[in-house]
Amino acid sequence: MNKIEGKVWKFGDNIDTDVIIPGRYLRTFDPNDLVRHVMAGEREDFAENVQSGDIIVADNNFGCGSSREQAPVAIKTSGISVVIAKSFARIFYRNAINIGLPVVKADINANEGDILSVDPKNGLIINDSSGKSFEIEPFKEFMLDILNDGGLVKHYLNEEK
Template sequence: MAEIKGKVWNFGDNIDTDVIIPGRYLRTFNPNDLALHVLEGERPDFTKNVEKGDVILAGENFGCGSSREQAPVAIKAAGVDVIIAKSFARIFYRNAINIGLPVVVADIEADDGDIVSVDLENGIIINETKDTKVEFQAFKEFMVNILSDGGLVKHYLKTKE
């Protein structure tokens, strides 16, 4: 998997799945429709300004709350290529990997708009704006393969070809 590089959007601690995609929008399973409302209650400017390749940076316990699978789907459909947080709710972490959205446990300093690059295979995040580097536990090869293939189901189907 190539290096992921994008613009940072900062969020705080305990961003729960109802904040990520409120229940009132769950009448659809269309990822593009969900993306129109992702994180709008927390940052109304997010859905209007997020771009393909952007990075979410958060504090502790990102994705807590329900096991709502639409939460990581909405984030990925909005264009976010990686989420970096101090910690994740376990089920959110698993749901994100299952759909091919990288989630990295790390504590980095970055402001909104900073450009960061993430190397999953070597466990390195570089804040290119501030010229700082943070190491994290590198992803094992099988995890990189799952993410590169677009998620667990696509990876499974590819291995059966």
């Protein structure tokens, strides 16, 4: 996985899965339908304004609530390249990795609209807007392989070849 660069969308604490993809939109598993409502419980304008490569930066307990797998699927389908949070709900974290969405546990100083560069292999986040840098635990090789393959199932299928 190479360096990721994108614009920050800032969120606070306890962004639960019902905020990420509200229950009223769970009539489908089609990612293209889900993405139209991603983050609708927190910011109605998110789905129509998010750009491919953008980055979510949140505070504590991102992805808490139910274990709905549609939450990380909707985020990834929206074009978000990585979610950075001070902490994650364990099931959200696992679901994100399983579908190939990078998630980084880090306490960084970033504002809405800042440009970040994230280097998961070398364990570094740089806020290009402020010039500040933050060390993170580098991703293990097996994790990079899973993410590079697009998720756990695709990784497994690649291993089978």
